Amino acid sequence: MISVARTLKGVYGSVMRYPDNRSDVLEGLMVALAQFGLDADARLNWLVGFVDRDLKDREAAEAATHEAMLFVFSARMAKVGPRAPARIGGLDDDVRDPRQVREAVASVERAQREVRQALKAFAVDGRCTLPFKVVGWERVPDGRVLPLVGGDWWSRFYGAIFALVSELGRTLGVCANAKCQRLFARSKRQAYCGPRCSQRERTLRFREMHPDRVSDQRHATYVRAQRKRLGEKVSVGRARRAKTQDRER
Numbered sequence: 001m002i003s004v005a006r007t008l009k010g011v012y013g014s015v016m017r018y019p020d021n022r023s024d025v026l027e028g029l030m031v032a033l034a035q036f037g038l039d040a041d042a043r044l045n046w047l048v049g050f051v052d053r054d055l056k057d058r059e060a061a062e063a064a065t066h067e068a069m070l071f072v073f074s075a076r077m078a079k080v081g082p083r084a085p086a087r088i089g090g091l092d093d094d095v096r097d098p099r100q101v102r103e104a105v106a107s108v109e110r111a112q113r114e115v116r117q118a119l120k121a122f123a124v125d126g127r128c129t130l131p132f133k134v135v136g137w138e139r140v141p142d143g144r145v146l147p148l149v150g151g152d153w154w155s156r157f158y159g160a161i162f163a164l165v166s167e168l169g170r171t172l173g174v175c176a177n178a179k180c181q182r183l184f185a186r187s188k189r190q191a192y193c194g195p196r197c198s199q200r201e202r203t204l205r206f207r208e209m210h211p212d213r214v215s216d217q218r219h220a221t222y223v224r225a226q227r228k229r230l231g232e233k234v235s236v237g238r239a240r241r242a243k244t245q246d247r248e249r
């Protein structure tokens, strides 16, 4: 990982021609790289977070774009797995020009929207539109010949997303919470993207199956709060239930 970071630092430094006083940008990049690295699960987590980020101000847009570029770098440098569907091309004139980087920063919100819509469509329908440019092909060490992704930064980013999703294959899950449907890297039979969604579903299911118990629990909480406020002996009334009105009397 450290050597990759050094390589990137070299590549990035020469490509971007950032003046010395922008070393903070490089520092930020290294932090970003350490976050998602070359590991497919970690890159998916980064991607899921990327589509929900607030990119309104310039700094946020720059940071997100630089991280997206690192996403492309790591897709290029990651080991070509057995399910890899494509290779990400090396840095050529299409992207080496600093103007291309500025162009990417200026259009990051559009790219984010396109990726968000594509991932949503993919989660719901199993298909999506997220076009990238294929500029050639390349033979990989195991003998397969794979299409080579090129074009501008966003084309390469979209190609890297396609490569990641293909690489994850069956371990790619869609959160079973209908309001979420985020993609996630599944371990075993995990149905939800995280504890928040699984807890939310458990609560909803419990409420559906035991509407009276939920109501009783709420009332008990209310009684405790009122007694704490007004004293132990206070008698706490209860609003009528819509369906089982008479039980409380």
Ligand SMILES: [Zn+2]
Residues within 6 Å of the ligand: 175, 176, 177, 180, 181, 182, 192, 193, 194, 197
């Ligand atoms: Zn979820």
